[in-house]
Amino acid sequence: MAHLRIPRPWEIPEWQATPEAVFLNRRQLLAALGLGAVSLGLPVQIAGAAPVAPKGDPAKMLQPAVGSRFRDRFPAKRNPAYRFGGRPLTPEEKAARYNNFYEFTPTKNEVWPLAAGYPVTAWKVEVAGLVGKPRTYDLDDLFRFPLEERLYRHRCVERWAMQVPWTGFPLRRLLDAAQPLSTAKYVRFVSFSDPEHLPGMKETVSYYPWPYHEGLRFDEARHDLAFVVLGSYGHPLPMQHGAPLRIHCPWKYGYKSPKSIVKIELVADAPPTFWHALQPAEYGFYSNVNPKKPHPRWSQEIEEDLGTGERRATQLYNGYGPQVAGLYKGDEA
Ligand SMILES: Nc1nc2c(c(=O)[nH]1)N[C@H]1C(S)=C(S)[C@@H](COP(=O)(O)O)O[C@H]1N2
Numbered sequence: 001m002a003h004l005r006i007p008r009p010w011e012i013p014e015w016q017a018t019p020e021a022v023f024l025n026r027r028q029l030l031a032a033l034g035l036g037a038v039s040l041g042l043p044v045q046i047a048g049a050a051p052v053a054p055k056g057d058p059a060k061m062l063q064p065a066v067g068s069r070f071r072d073r074f075p076a077k078r079n080p081a082y083r084f085g086g087r088p089l090t091p092e093e094k095a096a097r098y099n100n101f102y103e104f105t106p107t108k109n110e111v112w113p114l115a116a117g118y119p120v121t122a123w124k125v126e127v128a129g130l131v132g133k134p135r136t137y138d139l140d141d142l143f144r145f146p147l148e149e150r151l152y153r154h155r156c157v158e159r160w161a162m163q164v165p166w167t168g169f170p171l172r173r174l175l176d177a178a179q180p181l182s183t184a185k186y187v188r189f190v191s192f193s194d195p196e197h198l199p200g201m202k203e204t205v206s207y208y209p210w211p212y213h214e215g216l217r218f219d220e221a222r223h224d225l226a227f228v229v230l231g232s233y234g235h236p237l238p239m240q241h242g243a244p245l246r247i248h249c250p251w252k253y254g255y256k257s258p259k260s261i262v263k264i265e266l267v268a269d270a271p272p273t274f275w276h277a278l279q280p281a282e283y284g285f286y287s288n289v290n291p292k293k294p295h296p297r298w299s300q301e302i303e304e305d306l307g308t309g310e311r312r313a314t315q316l317y318n319g320y321g322p323q324v325a326g327l328y329k330g331d332e333a
């Protein structure tokens with residue numbers, strides 16, 4: 001019995017182990033930053049590994065945050081041009097229980113109970129900046145866009161991946177409606193800010209660069225794959241996926257797809273981004289999925305499927321190379 005080694009709950013699977021040298025770098029980095037709790041990208045166990053079920057009413061887990069108001073727009077017609085490429089659909093419940101949404105909590109399986117019931121009915125999103133026609137959209141305006149369903153692959157920088165049917169419309173439509181000026185070279189996204197009602201934001205308000213903000217180059221944002229998402233699995237988004245609207249850029253790591261956005265701003269220079277501001281050495285501006293470019297603390301060659309647990313080779317641009325490679329000269333990081 002003396003040699004029996006009982007794995008502790010926080011121990012990570014062997015394949016995700018962090019090399020010691022890199023681990024030391026991380027500790028030094030965190031010490032330098034004065035942070036102890038930056039956890040995006042901390043290797044974690046996925047797919048139901050959580051030992052304790054979070055409190056929360058499972059009946060509310062999949063409920064559209066906008067309620068029944070736009071019921072008649074769903075399900076939208078599926079656009080057959082966008083497919084999973086041989087990968088399996090991730091069961092809706094798995095995707096709904098395992099979320100990155102730091103405004104609520106950094107603990108993935110506790111996002112949904114905290115997010116359920118968050119009020120979004122009076123939501124507005126502003127499209128502004130270097131444009132001829134700035135405009136503020138309310139929910140009625142947004143759900144009036146012609147909606148389509150697309151099957152998209154999603155790859156988190158932490159190495160889990162999923163396949164989800166999203167409903168929405170190309171981001172390009174919102175941008176073009178604003179009549180961008182020729183000086184607009186980048187697009188900046190800003191998520192909601194409500195520390196009173198967002199426990200994750202409230203706890204970290206003094207040392208995270210809230211609100212969550214992200215950015216794309218203008219030509220990336222106008223690419224056909226860059227999608228404004230209003231729904232998932234055939235109904236409007238439940239809160240944990242970023243209701244009432246989020247972005248999805250399937251060829252980039254997941255953190256480039258901001259949730260619950262309130263502002264889209266066209267700007268001249270590359271905008272700062274949330275994770276880059278926290279840990280510049282770890283999270284670049286482009287963040288295109290790339291198996292040959294390891295994260296400083298782990299390899300990106302392999303990914304793990306959230307639904308099946310299968311491990312497979314990561315694909316360059318998450319398999320969207322034929323569509324997006326033309327955007328890049330190869331030197332983007
Ligand atoms: N506002 C906001 N957007 C966000 C995040 C976040 O914490 N806050 N996390 C990002 C990360 S790291 C990922 S992987 C995806 C997760 O989306 P999902 O929970 O719908 O799967 O959302 C991204 N968008």
Ligand SMILES: [Mo]
Nearest residue numbers: 156157254255
């Ligand atoms: Mo992520």
